[in-house]
Amino acid sequence: MTREFLPPTGSAGIVCEPTARPHSIDADAVVVFLPEGGVNTGAAAELDAATGGMLTRLAAAGELAGRRYECVPLLAAPGLRAGQLLVVGLGKREDLTAGVVYRAAATAARHLASRPRSRVVFVADGSWTTKQVEQAVAGAAVGMVGQDLYRAEPKRTRFGTTIWTAAPVEAVDRGRLIAEGVNLARRLVNMAPDDLYPQSFADECATVAGRTGLDIEIWDEDHLVRERCNGILAVGRGSIRPPRLVILRYRGAGRTGQGQPAAADAPHLALVGKGVTFDSGGLSLKPSDGMLTMKCDMSGAAAVLAAAATIASLRLPINLVVGIGLVENMTGPAAYKLGDVIRARSGTTIEVHNTDAEGRIVLADVLDVIRGEQPHQIIDLATLTGACVVALGQDVAGLFTNDQSCCDALAAAARAVGEPVWQLPMYPDYDEQIKSEVADIKNVGDGRWGGAITAAKFLERFVGGIPWTHVDIAGPAFSEKSRPWTDGGGTGAMVRPLVELARGGE
Numbered sequence: 001m002t003r004e005f006l007p008p009t010g011s012a013g014i015v016c017e018p019t020a021r022p023h024s025i026d027a028d029a030v031v032v033f034l035p036e037g038g039v040n041t042g043a044a045a046e047l048d049a050a051t052g053g054m055l056t057r058l059a060a061a062g063e064l065a066g067r068r069y070e071c072v073p074l075l076a077a078p079g080l081r082a083g084q085l086l087v088v089g090l091g092k093r094e095d096l097t098a099g100v101v102y103r104a105a106a107t108a109a110r111h112l113a114s115r116p117r118s119r120v121v122f123v124a125d126g127s128w129t130t131k132q133v134e135q136a137v138a139g140a141a142v143g144m145v146g147q148d149l150y151r152a153e154p155k156r157t158r159f160g161t162t163i164w165t166a167a168p169v170e171a172v173d174r175g176r177l178i179a180e181g182v183n184l185a186r187r188l189v190n191m192a193p194d195d196l197y198p199q200s201f202a203d204e205c206a207t208v209a210g211r212t213g214l215d216i217e218i219w220d221e222d223h224l225v226r227e228r229c230n231g232i233l234a235v236g237r238g239s240i241r242p243p244r245l246v247i248l249r250y251r252g253a254g255r256t257g258q259g260q261p262a263a264a265d266a267p268h269l270a271l272v273g274k275g276v277t278f279d280s281g282g283l284s285l286k287p288s289d290g291m292l293t294m295k296c297d298m299s300g301a302a303a304v305l306a307a308a309a310t311i312a313s314l315r316l317p318i319n320l321v322v323g324i325g326l327v328e329n330m331t332g333p334a335a336y337k338l339g340d341v342i343r344a345r346s347g348t349t350i351e352v353h354n355t356d357a358e359g360r361i362v363l364a365d366v367l368d369v370i371r372g373e374q375p376h377q378i379i380d381l382a383t384l385t386g387a388c389v390v391a392l393g394q395d396v397a398g399l400f401t402n403d404q405s406c407c408d409a410l411a412a413a414a415r416a417v418g419e420p421v422w423q424l425p426m427y428p429d430y431d432e433q434i435k436s437e438v439a440d441i442k443n444v445g446d447g448r449w450g451g452a453i454t455a456a457k458f459l460e461r462f463v464g465g466i467p468w469t470h471v472d473i474a475g476p477a478f479s480e481k482s483r484p485w486t487d488g489g490g491t492g493a494m495v496r497p498l499v500e501l502a503r504g505g506e
């Protein structure tokens, strides 16, 4: 039985009126951003004047401090056609980044989206960079979307129309497309695992590809057998839902050269995603508590699909290949077992010591397929290890690399849009820990220490020396609790950094 879902997040209702005066627009609400001590400058000063000095008076009374992400709704403000003026704090002006603006806009939108609004005006500040405007637009469009896929009465309602003033049209357009990517990743992560399984995820990929002009190949189990993807097949054997491998391609390198064919030296980026649509742990069964949120074990796959869709929508001048390994890790009668030895597509043999360390076995084959495309750089995203969450906490993604400049570029892109990442070491000594007595390698390290790194060391065996960065998003991909800027659930982590990286810091 198939179920009907909301269409992919529409954000068509986001428009730009660069020169409109916010106080004279007929709307439900006007959102203005306020840095600490900033009522006399920029957009806040303009609204202060329109309201006859209301902001100045409230600031003097200590009611409007501009503290970061603080929302102060001013209802029926004089001089304003809109029903309310929502002032959202940005914190100290010298600490203002694109990431702060993103979260501030998301916080304001989430606040207002708690009930239906037909028109909401956001006032960009003239002092912002184009990137800050983009990220603010993206944040507002992400913040108004909750995780309401299965609720009769949604907790968040998208605004009928979002109007941006004092913002360049192109920046608003780009921010809208970035938000579509983030919201796509969130929606996929939030889908119940009985609805999103390997084939239905592949169907989602096909829909996205059709909409954004990506080329797509979907490998079914027969194709996976022909391609010797024994790792993917082994992990998938315990489920009645067979595994899939999706390859997406985008050739944008010629686009800016008036239809010139792509130059041989054009950047060729590869993205690889772990798509375990549900992870029971297999025969190394997870306890119930640890299994509850394991629908999110496909967050890497969702992020690379969403990033590819956004890169294609933005028509970025790069070439891109994406590999997504889709399996359900279950305990059916044919499930793979401890002590099994799997010959991965590359020929490397893997002894299975724990069926819950399945993501790396799937990625071994996907990385080998993608390696054959000869990209200049590979980035893989995976909710790979609890050990990474132990090391870095729930909000920080772990980076692991065989090429420092490749890793530095990704870290810089993440910093530019305000997503925290931290690099962990890859000393050769860790390789000793994944040696097996009976096969080339085993799928866990000796004991539990350094588990995020031994997992990365396992993956490194399959990238064939191509510059590569592994991103462990086991912490940041899913938020069990709501934050001021987002409802709990899938977060869309790493979508914005990947898009930023593909833009080359432009």
Ligand SMILES: [Zn+2]
Pocket: 279, 281, 329, 355, 356, 357, 358, 359
């Ligand atoms: Zn697992």
